[in-house]
Amino acid sequence: MSRLGPFITLAAGGVLAAGLGVASVVAAPASNTSGYTVASTTTSPSPAKPAPTKAQVKTIPKADYAGYVKGNGGLIAVSVRNGKAVAYFCDGRAEAWFKGREADGKVTLTGFGGAKATATLGGGKAKGWLALSGKRWTFTAPTTVKPSGLYRATAFVRGAKLRAGWIVLAKPRGGFYQVGAAFEGDRQIKLANVDDERPTDPVKLDQTTVYPKDVDSFIEEMS
Known part of the structure; x- marks a missing residue:
């Protein structure tokens, strides 16, 4: 040896419609009403937040x-x-x-x-x-x-x-x-x-x- 969800919210009318098995988002008025209708409103889903960008690891070539x-x-x-x-x-x-x-x-x-x-x-x-x-x-x-x-x-x-x-x-x-x-x-x-x-x-x-x-x-x- 060297030394070296988006989340979707339905208004009450929409919930009612869903309960009745109706595909439409508008409920028809009852015959004994004065023409008043209830419509459901659906909020647009919030855009998904982009995934955080992972920092790229840097390496030294040589x-x-x-x-x-x-x-x-x-x-x-x-x-x-x-x-x-x-x-x-x-x-x-x-x-x-x-x-x-x-x-x-x-x-x-x-x-x-x-x-x-x-x-x-x-x-x-x-x-x-x-x-x-x-x-x-x-x-x-x-x-x-x-x-x-x-x-x-x-x-x-x-x-x-x-x-x-x-x-x-x-x-x-x-x-x-x-x-x-x-x-x-x-x-x-x-x-x-x-x-x-x-x-x-x-x-x-x-x-x-x-x-x-x-x-x-x-x-x-x-x-």
Whole structure:
């Protein structure tokens, strides 16, 4: 491991007519009356109120963030693509993959064993927290551009799945910082750094050649 009803109202006449089984809305005058008639009046139904318009959820088409976890020294990378989100954390001792959703600039992620992370996106940063193994840390991760970002590789070796993850982050004064981890099944193996400038070039992990992929290549299968 690298150190990295409408309502209808009827007047009385209408009610009477209905009681007599008369389809007409006007009752005929009685023969011994002076011609007085009673007509029913029907109120027009009130127009139905339009259903309230549901606010449309906005998602970010594409964004990548990476930065340091406060009080831990590890790195976290967060990537979003049209509402889908993935993240990876590693501090050289522990690692965690997260997946979830982004909506209206809010990211909610879950990982294995009850791990959780959230972030608010804006101002060129992802600010949030992550909880892992009973501990919780905060982070601020600025936007990144390649080759900085999140990378992953998988392969099958002797019937066991080999997996590795890397976060590549540009240093302010040049060069890159990397942190990540690799496993063959449940066995941790030595992690080889990816090429800083060409992080998708093949690398050797425990005598096996793997081909790292950037987040665009695996976000669909993870989210």
